[in-house]
Amino acid sequence: xxxxxxxxxxxxxxxxxxxxxxxxxxxxxxxxxxxxxxxxxxxxxxxxxxxxxxxxxxxxxxxxxxxxxxxxxxxxxxxxxxxxxxxxxxxxxxxxxxxxxxxxxxxxxxxxxxxxxxxxxxxxxxxxxxxxxxxxxxxxxxxxxxxxxxxxxxxxxxxxxxxxxxx
Numbered sequence: 001x002x003x004x005x006x007x008x009x010x011x012x013x014x015x016x017x018x019x020x021x022x023x024x025x026x027x028x029x030x031x032x033x034x035x036x037x038x039x040x041x042x043x044x045x046x047x048x049x050x051x052x053x054x055x056x057x058x059x060x061x062x063x064x065x066x067x068x069x070x071x072x073x074x075x076x077x078x079x080x081x082x083x084x085x086x087x088x089x090x091x092x093x094x095x096x097x098x099x100x101x102x103x104x105x106x107x108x109x110x111x112x113x114x115x116x117x118x119x120x121x122x123x124x125x126x127x128x129x130x131x132x133x134x135x136x137x138x139x140x141x142x143x144x145x146x147x148x149x150x151x152x153x154x155x156x157x158x159x160x161x162x163x164x165x166x167x
Contacts, residue, residue, distance in 0.1 A: 002064055004097035009060040015095045017086045020048060023102035025067065026085075027060035029092040031151050034165060035060040037096075041076040041104045042125040044112070047144060049076040049125055051104075052153065056165045060096060067097070073162045074153060075110060076125065080144040091147025112142035 005011070009027060024040045038052040053070040062070075083089040104110075107125035114121045122130040123142060157163035 002067060002097065002099045002101075004062055004064055004067060006061050008096040009094050012094065014088055015085045017082045020081055020085060020095070021098065022048070022104075023099040024095050025062070025097040025099060026050075026093055027062075027096050028084075028094075028147070028150070029060075030056055030154055034058055036154050036163070037062060037070065039099065039102065040081070041102075042107055042110075042127070044078060044123060044125060044127055044142065047078055048081040049104075049110075050079045050081075051076045052150070052157075052163075054157075054163050056154070056158070056163060060094070062096065067099075073157045076104070077140070077145050077150075077153075078112070078142055079150065080146045083144075083146060089146070091150075093147070111139050113139045114142050 004025065020040060022040050022043055025037065027035045027037055030036050034056040036052060036056050038050045040048045041051045042049045051072040052074055054073050055070060084091060084093040104125055108128065110125040111122050111130060114123065120132060122132055124130055154163060
């Protein structure tokens with residue numbers, strides 16, 4: 001079941017870390033104006049991996065039909081969920097809804113690495129440690145990304161055309 005609150009942005013400026021859940025849908029203010037949207041895709045080691053969608057709107061709200069038509073523009077990345085939603089250290093990110101039935105497809109296929117080159121450990125989005133003897137190719141580090149890094153991703157996606165501004 002998808003719950004989107006049209007007035008959620010104004011109702012709740014902050015969400016405690018303990019209240020965040022996989023499937024939460026959020027809006028964030030974009031540098032240069034407008035709002036981008038994303039969803040908490042998985043919980044990994046106490047933080048969340050988030051995916052970001054292909055629309056930037058002038059208002060921080062989505063209808064159910066708009067939500068259904070959104071497409072993720074990048075693979076999920078780990079975000080500083082505590083700093084962005086709870087403590088509000090940087091940026092303006094707010095939960096605007098929840099997709100309670102959401103499950104990231106194939107969470108075992110999205111791998112992150114932790115550690116140093118001689119001693120990498122690998123973890124997938126399901127939170128399972130993965131055998132290090134496998135060759136995963138170019139695997140991103142599991143590192144928290146704040147508003148600055150996400151704004152860079154949004155700028156890049158806008159320039160490439162995978163993210164578009166709509167009314």
